[in-house]
Amino acid sequence: KQEVTQIPAALSVPEGENLVLNCSFTDSAIYNLQWFRQDPGKGLTSLLLIQSSQREQTSGRLNASLDKSSGRSTLYIAASQPGDSATYLCAVSDAGNMLTFGGGTRLMVKP
C-alpha cells in the first residue's frame, strides 16, 4: 500500500528565505505527483503536477522536482512571502486513479 510522508511537519521562516519542502513515497509505480496548497477554511488548490516521465515543473517562484526511482519529490519556494503561509500537501496518483496524500507541511512565513 502506498504511503506518502512529508517532512518537516511544520516550518517557520523569515520573509525572503528560499525553502524546500520534502515528500517521499514508498511505491515508485506512480503516474504523477501533485503539490497542493491548503488555506484554513478553504479547499485545496493545485500548484504543480509532475508526470512520472518528468523531472520537474516550474510555476513562478515554485519549482517541484521528482525522482521517481528513489521515491522523492521536493517543492522549492524562492523568496518566500507572508502570503505563502499555508499547508502544503503532496499527493501521488497510481493506476487505481486514487490520490494518496501526505500529511502536509504547515508553513509560516514571518514578515
Next chain:
Amino acid sequence: EAQVTQNPRYLITVTGKKLTVTCSQNMNHEYMSWYRQDPGLGLRQIYYSMNVEVTDKGDVPEGYKVSRKEKRNFPLILESPSPNQTSLYFCASSFSGRAWVEETQYFGPGTRLLVL
C-alpha cells in the same frame, strides 16, 4: 466561475441521524470524488466516480454511500453517522480522472462534520 461547491459547510449532528452532504461542480467534469481529512492521517479517499452511474470505493468507504445520477452532482450519504466519522470532508472533481492524463483536480471548500 469554475468551482466545486459543498453544502453544508458546517454540520453538527447526533449518532444515527441520517445526513447528506451535497457536492456540485460546474465544469462538466466526468470524475468526482470524496475525501476525509483527519489530523495525523492526512486526506483519505472515501469514494470516487468516473462518470454517471459509475462509482467505486476508495480507501475508507465503510459507513458511507454515494450516488451519481447526474454528471454535476455527487452527494455523500451517511446513513447512520457515528462519532468516528467526525472529520473535515472534501469533494473534488477533474475532467477525466485518468491518472495518465495531466489534469488538475479541483477541490470544494470542505464540510466540517461533528457527530455527537
